[in-house]
Amino acid sequence: MKFRSTLLVICAFLLALVTMQGQSSQPDNLPSAPSEAKEKAPAQQAPPTPNPPATNPTPDKPQDTSEAPATNAKSVPAAPVTQPVEPAPADTAGTPSGAPDDDSISTIRRTVNEVNVVFTVTDKHGHYVKDLKKNDFRIVDDAKPATDISSFRAETDLPLDVGLLIDASNSVRDRFKFEQESAIEFLNQTVRRKYDHAFVIGFDVTPEVTQDFTDDTESLSTGVRMLRPGGGTALYDALYFACRDKLLKVPHTGPVRKAVILLSDGDDNQSHVTREEAIEMAQRAEVIVYTISTNLSGAGSHGDKVLQRIADGTGGRAYIPFQLTEVANAFAAIQEELRSQYAISYKPPNFRADGRYRKIEILAQEKGMHVRSRPGYYAPSQ
Numbered sequence: 001m002k003f004r005s006t007l008l009v010i011c012a013f014l015l016a017l018v019t020m021q022g023q024s025s026q027p028d029n030l031p032s033a034p035s036e037a038k039e040k041a042p043a044q045q046a047p048p049t050p051n052p053p054a055t056n057p058t059p060d061k062p063q064d065t066s067e068a069p070a071t072n073a074k075s076v077p078a079a080p081v082t083q084p085v086e087p088a089p090a091d092t093a094g095t096p097s098g099a100p101d102d103d104s105i106s107t108i109r110r111t112v113n114e115v116n117v118v119f120t121v122t123d124k125h126g127h128y129v130k131d132l133k134k135n136d137f138r139i140v141d142d143a144k145p146a147t148d149i150s151s152f153r154a155e156t157d158l159p160l161d162v163g164l165l166i167d168a169s170n171s172v173r174d175r176f177k178f179e180q181e182s183a184i185e186f187l188n189q190t191v192r193r194k195y196d197h198a199f200v201i202g203f204d205v206t207p208e209v210t211q212d213f214t215d216d217t218e219s220l221s222t223g224v225r226m227l228r229p230g231g232g233t234a235l236y237d238a239l240y241f242a243c244r245d246k247l248l249k250v251p252h253t254g255p256v257r258k259a260v261i262l263l264s265d266g267d268d269n270q271s272h273v274t275r276e277e278a279i280e281m282a283q284r285a286e287v288i289v290y291t292i293s294t295n296l297s298g299a300g301s302h303g304d305k306v307l308q309r310i311a312d313g314t315g316g317r318a319y320i321p322f323q324l325t326e327v328a329n330a331f332a333a334i335q336e337e338l339r340s341q342y343a344i345s346y347k348p349p350n351f352r353a354d355g356r357y358r359k360i361e362i363l364a365q366e367k368g369m370h371v372r373s374r375p376g377y378y379a380p381s382q
């Protein structure tokens with residue numbers, strides 16, 4: 001009996017011991033809760049973090065790097081960019097800015113001091129002359145000869161940025177449909193996919209962009225067909241808007257011809273800007289304006305004189321058809337001229353960035369040649 005009692009006591013003791021060991025080992029076998037996993041993660045990553053403080057006096061940054069690598073990946077390169085600015089006074093250039101800023105400033109100065117002019121040349125019969133060379137011309141800038149010519153090109157294939165402005169006021173209602181179809185034909189023949197860009201604006205009291213810059217002639221045609229005549233005429237406002245808000249702001253990586261084709265009767269009764277202010281904005285945006293009159297009463301009307309002044313002031317050309325069918329011929333003539341131009345770049349003599357208007361004259365050495373270009377430009381102001 002004593003032996004059995006002793007054996008039972010021993011068994012009970014062993015059983016209790018086994019139970020206690022099982023309870024102490026069970027949590028290690030169970031998965032941790034998500035919150036516990038997050039708390040344990042820093043404890044597991046903590047051992048590597050003491051290493052950087054041995055060489056880095058700011059121990060907090062390695063911890064931030066391990067917790068938010070995506071954020072610090074953008075901020076880490078920022079330090080080397082700002083640090084080299086401190087020794088900049090020792091640079092031979094003597095400027096406190098970093099190298100990238102110096103490059104951008106010098107590039108701006110080069111373009112500011114250089115004038116780019118697109119022009120056409122016709123013979124005494126009015127035919128375009130396309131095979132002339134740089135020495136066949138001389139340039140007069142602000143009454144002084146310009147001899148520092150940096151480039152000269154016969155530009156038959158230069159990319160185009162074209163704005164088509166169509167008068168959609170009540171005064172053109174009776175011939176509006178034909179003008180739309182002529183404009184669509186011009187766009188189809190002129191705009192090349194992946195090369196040229198155009199936009200469409202209809203205007204009465206206010207300008208309305210029915211199609212923004214695109215190289216898709218189908219979209220441009222749709223933009224033209226969306227126009228509906230009605231209301232007054234704010235011609236100058238429409239031209240001002242097209243030059244300032246569209247053609248002046250579009251970015252370019254190389255030379256491009258910027259032009260506006262203005263289809264209107266020339267009568268304005270609603271604009272907030274004047275005719276000369278609209279012309280000045282076109283000059284600042286380096287835009288050539290071609291005008292097509294929709295007056296069928298013959299040349300000499302007030303509206304035709306307005307259109308002639310706009311074209312002359314920007315280096316363009318005014319077309320005054322005597323019949324409605326000649327509107328299409330005017331579009332065809334503009335298309336030919338856009339492909340028959342020269343481009344010249346030069347540095348003006350005695351240039352000053354004073355914001356003043358400077359006149360340009362491009363003269364052909366050979367007699368009988370007529371050069372048409374924009375009459376001048378506005379110097380930048382500092």
